[in-house]
Amino acid sequence: MINLTINGLKVSVEKGTTLLEAAQFFGFPIPTLCHMEGLSPYGACRLCVVEIGEGPKAKLVSSCTYPAEEGLKVRTASRRVVKARKMVIELLLATAPQSKVIQDLASAHEVRQQRFRQEYEDCILCGLCARMCKEQMMANAIGFRGRGEKRSLGAPFDIKNEVCRLCGGCIYVCPVCMLRCTYTEPEKAICGGCANIGPPCVEKEKFNDMMCYMEPCVACEIRKE
Amino acid sequence: MKTDDIAGIVEKHKDDRGGLISILEAVQAKYSYLPENALKLVSEKTGRPLVDIYGVATFYRHFSLKPRGKHLLSCCLGTACHVRNAPSISKEIAKQLGVQPGETTPDKEFTFETVNCLGACALGPIVVVDGHYFSNVRATKVKEILEAARLGLDKGLAKDDSRVFPLDVSCPRCNHSLMDETHYIDGYPSIRITVSFGAMHGWLRLSSLYGRSPATHEHLIPKDTILNFFCPHCHAELNGVSPCSECGAAMVPMMVRGGGIVQICSRRGCKGHVLDLTGVNI
Ligand code: SF4
Ligand code: SF4
Numbered sequence: 001m002i003n004l005t006i007n008g009l010k011v012s013v014e015k016g017t018t019l020l021e022a023a024q025f026f027g028f029p030i031p032t033l034c035h036m037e038g039l040s041p042y043g044a045c046r047l048c049v050v051e052i053g054e055g056p057k058a059k060l061v062s063s064c065t066y067p068a069e070e071g072l073k074v075r076t077a078s079r080r081v082v083k084a085r086k087m088v089i090e091l092l093l094a095t096a097p098q099s100k101v102i103q104d105l106a107s108a109h110e111v112r113q114q115r116f117r118q119e120y121e122d123c124i125l126c127g128l129c130a131r132m133c134k135e136q137m138m139a140n141a142i143g144f145r146g147r148g149e150k151r152s153l154g155a156p157f158d159i160k161n162e163v164c165r166l167c168g169g170c171i172y173v174c175p176v177c178m179l180r181c182t183y184t185e186p187e188k189a190i191c192g193g194c195a196n197i198g199p200p201c202v203e204k205e206k207f208n209d210m211m212c213y214m215e216p217c218v219a220c221e222i223r224k225e
Numbered sequence: 226m227k228t229d230d231i232a233g234i235v236e237k238h239k240d241d242r243g244g245l246i247s248i249l250e251a252v253q254a255k256y257s258y259l260p261e262n263a264l265k266l267v268s269e270k271t272g273r274p275l276v277d278i279y280g281v282a283t284f285y286r287h288f289s290l291k292p293r294g295k296h297l298l299s300c301c302l303g304t305a306c307h308v309r310n311a312p313s314i315s316k317e318i319a320k321q322l323g324v325q326p327g328e329t330t331p332d333k334e335f336t337f338e339t340v341n342c343l344g345a346c347a348l349g350p351i352v353v354v355d356g357h358y359f360s361n362v363r364a365t366k367v368k369e370i371l372e373a374a375r376l377g378l379d380k381g382l383a384k385d386d387s388r389v390f391p392l393d394v395s396c397p398r399c400n401h402s403l404m405d406e407t408h409y410i411d412g413y414p415s416i417r418i419t420v421s422f423g424a425m426h427g428w429l430r431l432s433s434l435y436g437r438s439p440a441t442h443e444h445l446i447p448k449d450t451i452l453n454f455f456c457p458h459c460h461a462e463l464n465g466v467s468p469c470s471e472c473g474a475a476m477v478p479m480m481v482r483g484g485g486i487v488q489i490c491s492r493r494g495c496k497g498h499v500l501d502l503t504g505v506n507i
């Protein structure tokens with residue numbers, strides 16, 4: 001067992017537990033975005049920041065990837081953590097303001113402003129879909145491509161590949177949802193009920209036959225008018 | 226494209242860790258780019274998912290998924306070259322070729338790329354054409370470089386000339402092959418050795434064609450410098466004792482596969498060399 005202090009509370013956890021798991025187990029909430037039980041931790045979104053150490057040596061780390069250490073002092077809601085978390089949300093909001101998940105996060109954490117240029121990206125590169133596809137669906141159909149500015153997520157060669165089973169797992173987990181794996185073939189598209197209102201919902205002509213589970217669907221309502 | 230070729234390449238690298246990059250390098254050396262089908266075959270043969278392979282292929286700038294032209298022209302836009310006016314050279318090249326960086330001319334002659342530092346900053350701005358480095362390039366020199374490339378910088382290569390033939394050499398100490406199959410000079414795998422002179426230390430690539438002496442190197446080596454040659458595998462010094470018949474500097478012996486020894490002069494620019502395929506006794 002490993003002994004550590006979370007927000008002043010002395011606790012002990014099993015070896016290999018991450019700070020996130022430990023904090024959540026003892027009832028300290030930490031918001032997450034790119035973390036999901038059953039998928040390997042990835043540490044892409046930085047939303048789960050916590051402060052560890054003391055004095056000038058204190059630093060921010062992502063709790064979903066940081067393993068519990070003996071004697072570690074963790075703060076999950078210090079002023080520094082809250083500030084960093086708000087900044088992360090603000091940046092996410094600038095990247096994909098249309099995402100329902102991110103909007104909810106912003107309202108839950110009282111982010112009232114967004115000072116950066118809006119991008120309307122259709123992906124925040126959280127890697128959830130690729131991990132879902134690989135680790136739970138065993139399909140390995142989509143993944144990261146390119147690097148730097150050009151990094152993107154999708155299928156090799158941007159064409160629909162044979163290994164994808166159209167299970168919809170990737171759409172289900174995506175916080176930004178753009179029918180990543182099927183949008184190249186509108187007639188096979190499936191709505192994941194993400195409420196993000198992306199092109200498939202709005203480009204009526206092309207995605208007319210899309211399976212949609214939303215009832216009522218905002219986009220469809222708009223469409224009727 | 227032959228399935229066997231890819232299978233052979235995969236087989237060759239199957240034991241080394243991180244072998245994927247070596248495999249892709251070998252495939253690219255063969256086809257000059259990474260064809261879609263080749264990547265699929267690599268995925269099939271290695272058992273790795275295609276996404277992972279595609280991810281690696283698109284991550285590194287060295288790999289190209291589009292067919293490339295006959296000549297590859299890279300213009301350095303690294304910091305040092307940038308401040309010495311490299312952007313204007315890049316613009317001039319783009320204008321003369323009529324394509325933007327990353328594109329290939331419609332006649333499939335040139336592929337134009339920009340790179341971020343080639344490690345030869347002191348000589349900048351640098352333009353590299355088919356492995357030949359041009360230093361201190363001015364916009365006015367671009368035309369000349371393109372002309373030279375069109376004529377063939379590796380000209381003089383006569384594959385049908387029976388006096389010119391490729392050698393496969395190895396280190397006389399550790400017997401590791403010195404051939405580098407990822408870099409071709411004169412259309413054949415080059416010979417890669419480590420050299421040092423003064424305080425400088427780096428690699429040198431030689432043409433494997435006997436009787437030809439084009440070379441590329443990491444540092445600018447002044448003419449007539451006597452170099453110390455080392456094996457890149459066992460790091461043993463290769464300079465021998467017998468003097469060059471032309472200039473008197475020490476000769477560097479290397480083993481020839483199939484028997485025999487080839488000796489080259491250690492002085493940069495000296496053309497002295499001896500090929501002895503008879504007296505093999507080690
Ligand atoms: S729908 Fe296709 S790409 Fe998406 S998780 Fe399922 S198999 Fe993977
Ligand atoms: S497509 Fe969605 S789940 Fe996949 S990386 Fe982008 S934002 Fe994350």
Ligand code: FES
Nearest residue numbers: 043045046048064
């Ligand atoms: S949840 Fe930890 S970095 Fe995204």
Ligand code: FES
Nearest residue numbers: 301303306343345
């Ligand atoms: S910046 Fe051009 S070679 Fe380094």
